[in-house]
Amino acid sequence: MREVPDRIVRLPDHYFTALLAQVAAATARGGEPLADLGRGNPEVEPPEHVVRALTECAERDDVHGYAPFSGVPALKEAIAIRYGEVYGVHLDAVREVAVLPGTKTGLMEFALCAVESGDTIVLPDPGYPDYFSAVALAGAKHVPFSGFDVKADAMYLNFPSNPTAATVPDGLFEEAVQWAERSEAWVLHDFAYGDLVFDGRRPQSFLAVDGARHVGIELFSMSKSYGMAGWRLGFALGNAELVRRIELLQNHAFAGIFRPIQEAGIAALTGPQDSVEERRATYERRRDRTLAALEGIEAQSEGTFFVWFRPPDGVTVDQLVVEHRVAVAPGEGFGARGAGWARLSLAVRDEILDRGLERLRAAFA
Ligand SMILES: Cc1ncc(COP(=O)(O)O)c(C=O)c1O
Numbered sequence: 380m381r382e383v384p385d386r387i388v389r390l391p392d393h394y395f396t397a398l399l400a401q402v403a404a405a406t407a408r409g410g411e412p413l414a415d416l417g418r419g420n421p422e423v424e425p426p427e428h429v430v431r432a433l434t435e436c437a438e439r440d441d442v443h444g445y446a447p448f449s450g451v452p453a454l455k456e457a458i459a460i461r462y463g464e465v466y467g468v469h470l471d472a473v474r475e476v477a478v479l480p481g482t483k484t485g486l487m488e489f490a491l492c493a494v495e496s497g498d499t500i501v502l503p504d505p506g507y508p509d510y511f512s513a514v515a516l517a518g519a520k521h522v523p524f525s526g527f528d529v530k531a532d533a534m535y536l537n538f539p540s541n542p543t544a545a546t547v548p549d550g551l552f553e554e555a556v557q558w559a560e561r562s563e564a565w566v567l568h569d570f571a572y573g574d575l576v577f578d579g580r581r582p583q584s585f586l587a588v589d590g591a592r593h594v595g596i597e598l599f600s601m602s603k604s605y606g607m608a609g610w611r612l613g614f615a616l617g618n619a620e621l622v623r624r625i626e627l628l629q630n631h632a633f634a635g636i637f638r639p640i641q642e643a644g645i646a647a648l649t650g651p652q653d654s655v656e657e658r659r660a661t662y663e664r665r666r667d668r669t670l671a672a673l674e675g676i677e678a679q680s681e682g683t684f685f686v687w688f689r690p691p692d693g694v695t696v697d698q699l700v701v702e703h704r705v706a707v708a709p710g711e712g713f714g715a716r717g718a719g720w721a722r723l724s725l726a727v728r729d730e731i732l733d734r735g736l737e738r739l740r741a742a743f744a
Contacts, residue, residue, distance in 0.1 A: 389515045394508035394712040405700045414735035416723045417706040419541065419684060421606045423661065423726075425647065426654040429605065432646035436639035446635035449626045450478030454641045457648040458599065458614050465574075466584035474619040475592065477626050480636055482571055482598040482613035483509055485625070489596065489615070490517035490533070492624035493565040498532035505542055505710060505717030507569065510535045523714060527558040534559070536585065537569040539576055539682030542713045542722040546576055546681040552588040559594035565621065566595030574604040574655055576682035577663045585617075592617040596625075603684070604655050605647045612636065612644050665725040665732055672736040676743060684725040691743055696721055698742070705738040 398417050406413050424430075436442055452472070459472040470476060479485045486509050494500060496518030502510045504523035513535075514521040522531060536555060538547035552568075559566045568585035576582055585597045596617040602608035615625050662684045669686045670678055678688035687710075690696070696709040710720030723739075725732065 386516060386518065389518075391508070391511045391515060393512070398706075398708055398712070401700065402706045405704070405706065411704045413700070414705045414731055414738055416727060416732065416735040417708045419724045419726055421603060421608050421658075421684070421726050422728060423606045423658055425606045425610075425643075426651070428650050429607070429643050429647045433639045433643035436642040442638040442642075446638040446641060448630050448633075448635045450476075450636065451638065451641040451645070454478060454645050454648075455614075457645045458616070461648050462584065462586070462599075462616065466582060466587055468584050468586040468616075470586070470616055471619070475617055475622055477615040477622045477629070478636060478641070479598070479613040479615055479625075479629075480633060481602065481611040482569065482600040482615075484611075485596075485598045485613060485615045486510060486535075486567070486569065487513045487516055488625045488628055489535075489565075489567045489598075489621070490514055490519060492621060492628060493567075494519050494532045499530070501529055501531045501534040502714070503535060503537055503540065504714035505720070506535065506714055507537060507541050508712060523716065527554050529558075530562065531564055532562075533565040533567070535567050535569060537571070538583070539572045541572065541683055542685055542708065542710065542717065542720075543687045544680035544683045544685045545687075546580055547583050552583070552585050552591065555585075556588055556590045556594055560590065564594075565618075566591075568595065568597040570597045571600040572603050572683040573599065575659050575662055575684060577659075577666060578681065580681065592619075594618065596621045601644060601647060604658070606654075606658065607644075607647065610640055610643070612640055662725050665729070669723065669725065669732070669736060672740055673743075680725075686723045686725065687720060688723060689720050694742060699739070703738045703742040705735045705742070707739075 402415050455472040455476040459470040462468045462470050490513035494517055498519045500514050500519050500521050501524050502521045555566050573582045585591050596615045599614045601612040666680045676688055678686055680686040700706050708722040710717030
């Protein structure tokens with residue numbers, strides 16, 4: 380029997396794979412169609428001009444070989460310009476931008492590039508489950524965030540947060556920079572939902588804080604702002620040393636990203652931006668409907684495409700699926716402090732959201 384290497388054994392159960400399996404099993408049992416509000420998979424497609432840029436580029440005969448390993452320079456410039464215009468952050472496109480095949484990859488790469496095995500990484504709790512996977516891959520230990528007096532080698536932050544849909548509290552990024560300087564530690568800010576903020580809030584980049592780029596990186600994803608989740612394109616931005624290490628790791632592990640995807644990324648970042656606002660406004664409208672439907676239930680959402688809520692005592696997420704045919708993501712999968720809470724996705728068509736909300740209301744009545 381060949382032994383499974385420890386780095387594979389220590390990977391946690393994959394939360395979203397398990398969630399999808401639960402929904403598939405419930406669907407297979409038959410009955411009323413399930414209202415699946417469990418999964419956060421953007422359902423609004425990218426703007427037409429972006430898809431056109433992809434297909435036009437794919438028809439060229441000079442784009443099918445290996446793309447530059449560290450990304451098309453014009454793509455790096457495009458994201459750097461957008462950072463300046465939208466977040467007031469001025470980046471060196473050559474030294475401070477790495478192109479990633481999706482930010483999920485960047486979550487893994489940060490842990491591999493920033494810490495030694497045995498080191499300690501602070502994670503949000505509740506937080507995005509793949510952070511646990513990154514810590515496990517790097518052979519590090521994780522501790523839940525409990526303030527800035529913690530001793531650790533790195534920290535993951537995520538605002539607006541998946542799953543709690545909270546935006547960043549005033550001063551928290553500044554404290555994180557001070558902590559990292561004091562502790563000689565690294566910070567990763569996961570900005571996957573950066574543009575999706577509600578109630579007149581402005582997107583807040585970690586890199587807009589003085590000193591942030593000395594202590595860490597921010598991950599920007601094309602998945603949520605532009606509806607390009609399946610395309611796998613994102614960026615690590617900020618600290619030049621971490622950017623260098625990530626590009627080095629990628630030179631060994633990957634061989635660039637298909638050029639038409641990068642060209643379409645340029646079209647998305649430099650072309651008309653109305654779709655970003657439309658998408659944001661769509662989620663805000665659905666958030667409003669959801670909070671109204673859940674009146675009387677503890678529920679919150681300041682951004683992202685999620686609502687974080689506490690089902691009434693005695694109602695379990697399993698019961699919701701089996702008895703009421705509505706799926707939401709159980710809070711404990713996001714960390715111990717998520718127990719008793721649940722996450723509902725707004726990234727579903729309006730009629731599915733409405734059907735799901737009706738069923739939740741019936742379940743909670
Ligand atoms: C908090 C958070 N970070 C990162 C990601 C990964 O996004 P990407 O599609 O860029 O890999 C997701 C995707 O759901 C997410 O919710």
